[in-house]
């Protein structure tokens with residue numbers, strides 16, 4: 662169950678969907694629904710980390726350095742998603758956080774799909 666990447670992919674895809682739902686609901690002024698989706702998203706952060714860490718502990722001996730970078734990038738994506746949501750709710754500027762989120766997300770997807778387990782069509 663934890664050796665393949667299916668569960669991990671499911672959790673981060675749902676996490677990204679929840680992130681966009683929470684953000685757009687906030688933009689539309691629907692604070693209550695945005696708050697609920699943000700809370701569910703936080704549960705998904707934990708699921709993403711658990712499934713990612715399981716893959717890391719099972720497979721990182723293949724290439725400890727690159728798996729370490731994947732681990733850190735994955736955590737950064739979660740951090741920047743949280744920063745975008747929290748800062749936008751406080752009315753602070755989120756432009757820089759969006760840029761960092763997009764860069765971290767692209768790098769994470771690229772490295773994830775390059776690494777040997779699961780899909781590796783970029784290798």
Ligand code: HEM
Nearest residue numbers: 666713714716717732735736738773774776777778779780
């Ligand atoms: C939203 C955040 C994240 C995204 C978008 C993401 C994305 C991906 C992608 C695209 C893959 C490749 C799947 C495949 O090839 O079948 C992957 C695999 C992996 N992820 Fe993540 N991930 C995230 C968070 C994390 C976190 C937090 C960790 C560590 C705690 C982690 C650790 C791993 C590991 C070890 C693999 C296996 C690499 C391999 O294919 O050999 N990921 N992830």
